[in-house]
Amino acid sequence: MQTLLHTAASRGHASHGWLTSYHTFSFAGYSDPSRVHFGVLRVLNDDTVAGGMGFGTHPHDNMEIISIPLSGDLEHKDNTGTQAIIRRGDVQVMSAGTGIAHSEKNHNRDQEVKFLQIWVIPNKRNVKPRYDQQTFRAEDRHNQIQQVISPSPDDAGVWIHQDAWFSLADFDPGFTTDYTINKPGNGMYVFVLEGDVTINGQALHRRDGFGIWDAASFSIGATSAAQLLLMDVPMTL
Template sequence: MQTVLHKAESRGHASHGWLNSYHTFSFAGYSDPSRVHFGVLRVLNDDTVAGGMGFGTHPHDNMEIISIPLSGDLEHKDNMGNHGIIRRGDVQVMSAGTGVAHSEKNHNKDQEVKFLQIWVFPNQRGVKPRYAQQTFRAEDRHNQFQQVISPSPDDAGVWIHQDAWFSLGDFDPGFQTEYQVKKAGNGVYAFVLEGEVTINGQKLHRRDGLGSWDTDSLSIQADSQAQLLLMDVPMSL
């Protein structure tokens, strides 16, 4: 097994007043040749947007874009005719494909919105753009993994154009489990949302990231009340 550890404090950081963003991988003004991507996982941004503020309409193409709200209400609008709000418990996917333009803003003026913005390289280029979102029950990830992203509309979660599976878990202190890698050759990037966990002997704290590959399973222990996101992705672009 091979691993790469990204401590929370080592991430890139951009503060624009209305936006406070931490970048696990190179993004915008943050560039680190050793941290461009983990397999097909290209962007993992931890964003906080001030009340009433947001990202104006901007384009994307040939990327699977995943938004996972952590708190607050995120308002989405795009040129495919989609307009709605996503909240904690929702997962949103936009397959940019041949091209899409969208905006994201904090729906509320009196509180922040916090969310993860994640980009995954697709396994097909030039697909028809699409939008999807799904609400997941918190109780279905208590001391177990809840699959929220998958490669197929016939599988659990919102599907994307990639052999990737994302799972969320909320764990009690002392809880232990094994995660089986979904596809041979995939790696798993673990991102600690809250609390402390130990994965294959490596202690991780809030917002730490650990990428593991050349293995078929992970041994996970919650060292406190913890929330964890696992991204099981192909390692070859």
């Protein structure tokens, strides 16, 4: 087993007034050659957007782009005609493929929106752009691992063009469980949304990230009430 710890305080940070962003991996003005990606996981941004503000229309291609709101309401528009609001409990996927232009903004003027922006390098290039969104019940991740993203439209959650599985979990203090990696050659990147956990003895705290690879499984134990995002991804590009 090999592991990699990214503490919350070690992340890149950008503040633009209307936007505060913490970057786990190199992004925009934050560049660290040792932190470009974890396997096919290329971007993990922890964003806070002021009321009524947002990202104007901009293009993407050949990337799987995932948005997970943590609080507030995020408004999405793109040039395929899709317009949607995503809220806490929702997971949104946009396969950029041959090219798509979209905008994201805070739907509300009187409160912030906090969300994770995640990019995954796809295993198929130049696919037809697509959008998907699904709502997940919080009770279905209480002391269990709730799959929210998979490689197949026939599996639980939304799907992406990559052999990757994402899950959410809300654990009570003292709860323990094991996770088995879905595919040989995949690794796991755990992002602690809230609380404190240990993974194979490594203590992790709010907004810490922890990578594991060359392992078939690992153990998780909550030392306080904890919320996790687990990203099971191929380690080779």
